[in-house]
Structures are given as structure tokens and as C-alpha cells.
Amino acid sequence: MTLLEDHPVQLSSTAVAVDGVSKVFGRGPSAVLALDRLWVDVAVGEFVCLVGSSGCGKSTLLSLVAGLDRPTAGSVEVGDRRVALLFQESALFPWLTAAGNIELPLQLRGVGKAERRQRAEELLERVHLGGLGARRPHELSGGMRQRVALARALAQEADVLLMDEPFGALDAMTRDLLHDELEEIWQNSGLTVLFVTHNVRESVRLADRVVLLTSRPGRVAASFIIDIPRPRRIESAEVAGPAALITDRLREEVRRHGI
């Protein structure tokens, strides 16, 4: 593992460029500075995890990258790349079946009915949910819902996948299996992933690079290159070592707020 202080070297082909982004919510004396001159670059095909405790503006940052919100200062560049966003709760539409949810982004792009149906079935197979397309979201487990949400994100044919603590509400075994699933999909698709989590082990398990954010305001505290060979196991000592180190840095960061 390599520790990079400050922001990393400029990468050759950048998928997401967050340049000196600040975000202020509210106005006047009650204004809150959520992000303060944040610099994060994500290379094409890279898997980056953002780690931080409460109030580090992780979700705010993802909203900015997804184009749901505008920064107060600085810029977020994704070029002409398509961006998909996965939430902690699957945010599937309860009035549609699993297949219907996956078809919706295709429908919004004007894909015909027969092709939509076929694509949805393929994507369900891809997340190992073949044959469950007719189920409603509430008839699926939490982990399955997240896989449907993942398939729906893939249906957007996005180049950049933003994930906002997507496995935070799942039990450990399901989460570990979804790590495998996500890794497999990422490796076979060339997707760029920006993954937010407060679980340091999870970040080391998944990421090429872990970016540690400070809290209130959110700023980059450190970057860690994780060069452990894949496939990785979350229980392994190779993952536990760097995770302990990053956790120490994170605790140091949290402690500052208690003084």
C-alpha cells in the first residue's frame, strides 16, 4: 500500500475530475460549509472508495458528480460520460417489477419494447437474478434489491458508477457476496466506480485507491493506493493491515472534533 498525501498525481485519462469543489448549504450565519476545496480525480476504469465519518460530505459529493446539484465553487467534470447513481436504499420503483425497473432507463432512452425486455433479462442474469424479473421489489431481499438496482444502473449504460453506501444496510454475508459480484461486474465492464462508504475494510476490499475525507468541512485528508492483488477477501490479513492504518487516520480525524 502506498500513502499519498494531498491529492494524487494527474492521471492520464480522467473520468471524473473534481477540481477545488466547495459546497455551501444555506446562507448567512447559518450557512454550512459541506465541502471545502476538494480535489479528487478518478481515472477511467479506476475503483475509488471515499471514506469518512459523518459530516464529510460524501453524499453531497456524489450528488454533485451525478449532476443533481451544483457546486458553490470549483468544478466537477465528467466529460460526456454517462453517470449512474446507486443509493443505500435501493430506490427501486415499487410500482414496477424488477424487470420493469431495469427497463425504465432503456424506455427513457427510447429503446423499443422487445429489445428492452431482452436487455432486462440479460442484465438480471448478469446479477444472478435470472427468472426473478416478475417479482416486485418488496418480494425480494435487501441484497437482491441492490442487485436489481445495480442492473438498473447498468441498463443506463453508464461509464461512471457512483455508489452511496450501497451495502450499508445489508447483513455481512450478503455484503461479502455483493462485493464479489460488484468486483466481477467492474472487472468485466471497464466501469469507473466512485464508491462512498464509512466501512474502511469494505473500502480496502474493493478499491484501487481509498480517499480519506475530513469532516465538517469535507476535505481530502489522505489517499491510499491499495495494490493488494485481486481477488481479495475481506477477512484476510492483507486487507486487515491497511484497513487498520486507514482506520487510525480516520480516528485521528474524528478526534479533532471532540477537542
Add this chain to the structure above:
Amino acid sequence: MGSDTTLFEADLAGLDALELVAQAELGRWRHIWSLTWPKLAAAAVALAVWQLVVASHWRPSYLLPGPGTVFRELGHQAATGTFWRAISITMRRALVGYSLAVVIGSAIGVAVATVKPLRVAIGSLITGLQTMPSIAWFPLAILLFQLRESAILFVVVLGAAPSVANGLLAGVDHVPPVLVRSGRVMGAKGLALYRHVVLPASLPAFVSGLKQGWAFAWRSLMAGELLVIVAHRPSIGTRLQFARENTDAPAVVALMIVILVIGIVVDGVFSRADSAMRHRRGLVDRAA
């Protein structure tokens, strides 16, 4: 990696099999019976109480007839053509008035939900209109339209439209923000966002509004038919009014039962639609 992948797939398949909820269904007939017998029992109790009150001679039987007399009267009425013509005219008025109310109420609901100044301007007015007894509109309606169909229609629409608009408004207000964000990330904007996300998400509250709107429409219609008697247009309300004028108590009660039954049947249709939708969306507790 190959064996790892298959192992992972096997693990996942095992976990999925454990997590899929078995969908046990109560037998169809048992289900229908479990919904029917309490209703039959309640009806039997009501009839018994009614019969007891009549038997106590609290009021002379020509003013308060017993169930037997009333149902015989209902049978006589049902054998005449005018009775059915009256029902069909009443139902046509209900249908036309209610449909207009749904269209107008929905249009107002969408407009108020999307245009902020409009909401500030008339948001509370809609709720105010909803609480206004529809019978209070009739003097004005009769001045404006005289004793004609349009006077009744006017009040039915005014009675039902605010509920429909309010239902839609409540639905739009309570759409979970994460669903809207999800739709926007997918590229749904403006009208597409409304059609694919906001409106389907607000459907449960909208259906409640529709149901309430129907109740108001039906009440307004009955009030209207008692007050606005259009010549040569027999209706349930008109017949009720005539029966009272002739002190024909069995006919009065028989017609009241007709009004009640129509109300219950239509409400049942709404309830079924509502509960089917809630089941589809997982808004119903399985254990309940």
C-alpha cells in the same frame, strides 16, 4: 478464479433461495368466506334491531315500517320501469359529474403541485372548499342554472373536485425524494419525470382522493336531487322526495336502502383497487 466464481455463484444462489419469501396463499373460497360472513352477520344484527324497534311501537307502523314491509315495497318498485329509469338517470349524473370532477381536480392538483405561487395562492382554498358542505352551494347553483341538470352537475363537481385535487397534491408531496433523484439520474426530466416517477409514486394518495371524491360526489348528488327536481327526469332523489310528500314511509326507507347499497358497492370497487395496488407495492403487512 474459475472455481472461485462458481463457488461464489453457488453461495449466492443458496442465500437467494433462503431469502425468497414463500408466498403462501389462503384458499380462494376461504378468503371470500372470511370477508363475507362478518358482513352477513352485521346485516342480520341490523335487521333484528330494526325489527325490534318496530315491534316496540315507538312510532306507528305507517311511519316506521318493518324490514318485511320495506323489502316488499322494494320488490314492487324493482318490478316497475320508472324505478330502473330513475336509477339509470341518477347513475348517469353521478358518472358524468364525477368524471368531470376527476378531470378538473387532477388538472388543478398537478398545476398547484408544480407551480409554487399557485400553491401559496390557492392551496389552502382547496382544503377550505373540501370542508364546505356541498348543500350550501345549491342556492347559488339554482340562481345560476335554474332547476336544470347543470345545477346538479355544478354542485357535484364542486363537491368532488377538491378531494381529487387534494389527494393528488398529497401524493406528489409525499413522493420519497430518493425516487425523484433516482429518476433524474436516469435521465427523466420534466414531463417524463412526472409520467414515470412522480405520478405513479403518488398513486396511493391519489386513489384515496378519488375514493373520497366519490363519497362527496354521491352526497352532493343526493342533496341535489332532493332540491333540484327536473321535470320528466325521474331520479332516486326525486322519488325519495315524492315518497316523503305522500307519507309513503316504506318507499322512503326502500329508496334509502338503494342509495346506501349503491354507495357501498362503488366504495367496494375503490377499496378493491386500492388494496390490490397496496399489495403490489408491498404496503400491506403480510401477517395482517
